[in-house]
Amino acid sequence: MVHFSTDGRPLPTPTPITAPYFEGLRERRLVLQRCPRHGNFFYPRGRCPVCLGDDWEWAELSGRGTVYSFTVDRAGHDPALASRIPFAIALVDLDEGPRLVGNMVDCDVGDITVGMAVEAAYEDVDDTTLLGFRPVG
Amino acid sequence: MLPGTRPPSVSRMGKRAAAIVGLTEWAPKRVWDEPMFTMEACARLAAEVLADAEVDKGEVDGLVINGLRESPMFAPSALAEFLGVRSNFNEVVDLGGATPAGMVWRAAAAIEVGICETVLVFTPSVPAPPQPGANGGPMKMKMGAYMGGEVWGSPQGQFEIPAGLVAATPSFAMAAQRYMAAYGVSEETLAKVAVDSRYNAQANPLAVFYGKPITVDDVMSSRYVADPLKLLEIVMPCYGGSAVLVTTAERAARCPHRPVYVSGYGEHLTHKSITYAPDIVDTPIRLAADRAFAMAGVSRDAVDMASMYDCYTITVLLTIEDAGFCPKGEGGRFIDEHSLRYDGDWPLNTHGGQLGMGQAGLGGGMSHITEAVRQVQGRAGERQVPDCNIAYANGTGGMLAEQVALILEGA
Numbered sequence: 001m002v003h004f005s006t007d008g009r010p011l012p013t014p015t016p017i018t019a020p021y022f023e024g025l026r027e028r029r030l031v032l033q034r035c036p037r038h039g040n041f042f043y044p045r046g047r048c049p050v051c052l053g054d055d056w057e058w059a060e061l062s063g064r065g066t067v068y069s070f071t072v073d074r075a076g077h078d079p080a081l082a083s084r085i086p087f088a089i090a091l092v093d094l095d096e097g098p099r100l101v102g103n104m105v106d107c108d109v110g111d112i113t114v115g116m117a118v119e120a121a122y123e124d125v126d127d128t129t130l131l132g133f134r135p136v137g
Numbered sequence: 138m139l140p141g142t143r144p145p146s147v148s149r150m151g152k153r154a155a156a157i158v159g160l161t162e163w164a165p166k167r168v169w170d171e172p173m174f175t176m177e178a179c180a181r182l183a184a185e186v187l188a189d190a191e192v193d194k195g196e197v198d199g200l201v202i203n204g205l206r207e208s209p210m211f212a213p214s215a216l217a218e219f220l221g222v223r224s225n226f227n228e229v230v231d232l233g234g235a236t237p238a239g240m241v242w243r244a245a246a247a248i249e250v251g252i253c254e255t256v257l258v259f260t261p262s263v264p265a266p267p268q269p270g271a272n273g274g275p276m277k278m279k280m281g282a283y284m285g286g287e288v289w290g291s292p293q294g295q296f297e298i299p300a301g302l303v304a305a306t307p308s309f310a311m312a313a314q315r316y317m318a319a320y321g322v323s324e325e326t327l328a329k330v331a332v333d334s335r336y337n338a339q340a341n342p343l344a345v346f347y348g349k350p351i352t353v354d355d356v357m358s359s360r361y362v363a364d365p366l367k368l369l370e371i372v373m374p375c376y377g378g379s380a381v382l383v384t385t386a387e388r389a390a391r392c393p394h395r396p397v398y399v400s401g402y403g404e405h406l407t408h409k410s411i412t413y414a415p416d417i418v419d420t421p422i423r424l425a426a427d428r429a430f431a432m433a434g435v436s437r438d439a440v441d442m443a444s445m446y447d448c449y450t451i452t453v454l455l456t457i458e459d460a461g462f463c464p465k466g467e468g469g470r471f472i473d474e475h476s477l478r479y480d481g482d483w484p485l486n487t488h489g490g491q492l493g494m495g496q497a498g499l500g501g502g503m504s505h506i507t508e509a510v511r512q513v514q515g516r517a518g519e520r521q522v523p524d525c526n527i528a529y530a531n532g533t534g535g536m537l538a539e540q541v542a543l544i545l546e547g548a
Binding site: 001012015072114 | 282283286287288289290291292294295296297298299300301302303304306307310311312314315318319360361362363364365366410411412413417
């Protein structure tokens with residue numbers, strides 16, 4: 001579910017299952033669930049998408065990864081974000097395996113490349129913290 | 138072996154149980170001045186497609202739809218009641234742009250197993266008459282950017298939407314970006330897909346871009362919408378509508394047009410959000426097409442024309458490769474070396490594709506099937522591909538997610 005910030009940005013509405021992930025972001029920690037059998041991380045859900053086991057545990061990731069792909073939104077596909085264009089959306093392969101999405105921050109959108117090394121960045125918007133990524137090195 | 142990736146174990150020489158025998162298609166329009174309820178649109182499409190196939194409505198015993206605006210629940214029964222049909226097969230298909238191709242094989246399979254004989258397949262996409270008390274305004278086709286991802290509990294609403302990963306273009310743009318980094322295709326090569334499609338549209342009076350050819354320079358100088366995709370590489374959303382009629386081979390033989398057998402089909406999906414696609418440049422159509430070709434007992438070389446879902450130029454490049462028409466990574470060279478025009482050496486999307494004809498909602502995906510049928514039936518007019526007997530048609534839904542392949546063969 002989406003709610004909107006005071007300046008009109010769409011923000012996540014955590015569920016009982018996803019709340020620890022968003023609480024982690026607020027503390028500048030990237031935490032995801034990990035399956036004890038497969039070691040795979042996944043975005044928050046009640047059961048492992050490999051084996052449907054429910055004995056996962058929350059684990060902290062380094063926040064480091066590489067850009068798998070990205071685009072620059074120059075049209076404002078979400079009218080609620082039209083005032084922010086151009087902004088970059090990146091898919092990032094984290095060093096521990098999972099792929100997550102976030103906006104690229106602290107860089108010029110023209111400087112982003114596939115394979116670029118990045119680290120997690122945290123952006124506070126009202127009472128929510130969003131995951132983003134910034135270049136490293 | 139990954140689940141769902143096992144190659145088809147049964148190889149038979151082409152299904153001949155069910156055939157497409159009729160079609161109707163309305164010209165896609167950016168602004169629609171004849172609003173209709175979905176049920177009324179289905180009734181009009183039914184009358185037209187039954188007339189085209191010279192089949193009596195009393196023979197219809199199957200209905201396939203994507204849903205009905207006027208009956209969000211119990212949609213098939215509402216439509217059966219409205220049309221006065223006694224129906225034995227009733228299906229609601231939800232595969233985004235792959236819905237029409239998914240509908241056609243489901244209809245054919247239902248006929249093949251013997252649960253029904255004659256199936257109406259509908260893809261209407263028209264605005265409803267203005268609702269009393271609601272604000273009017275121009276009826277211009279525009280899809281909600283969140284596409285339902287904003288509902289309570291949806292992962293998209295929590296992870297993708299806040300990052301601005303909404304609508305479809307940014308997702309396909311990321312596939313294009315990844316592909317260009319991995320295989321080095323040029324933007325000019327992608328532009329050629331749009332140019333050849335637009336050329337084909339000049340031979341299709343129904344096309345929204347009829348009378349409006351473009352050049353590679355036009356595409357290259359159009360503005361970036363989501364890097365690296367530019368405006369002229371993206372479909373124009375339109376209103377419109379279409380329907381096809383699928384029936385038994387026996388009944389098809391008595392119809393006026395050449396029966397077009399649904400001789401092979403396949404379907405595959407793994408994800409909704411592009412974030413979680415196993416590999417965004419190795420698309421689900423690979424497995425769907427392998428299954429379809431194996432089922433039909435047809436080789437890629439035997440295909441006389443291809444009708445590939447083209448929401449964006451990159452979709453066509455990925456589909457040419459992953460459906461097996463050239464090795465992975467050589468799609469760019471394939472596009473450069475072949476003319477994709479109706480009068481070229483590798484006719485593709487001879488109706489102009491959705492890039493040239495317009496994307497009339499789900500009718501956009503259906504246009505790839507109606508065109509393949511027209512070509513195999515020999516009624517494509519000015520753009521007819523000579524000796525067209527075997528067509529490959531496919532659909533792509535969501536974020537390179539749902540994909541369906543069909544082999545369509547003339548009787």
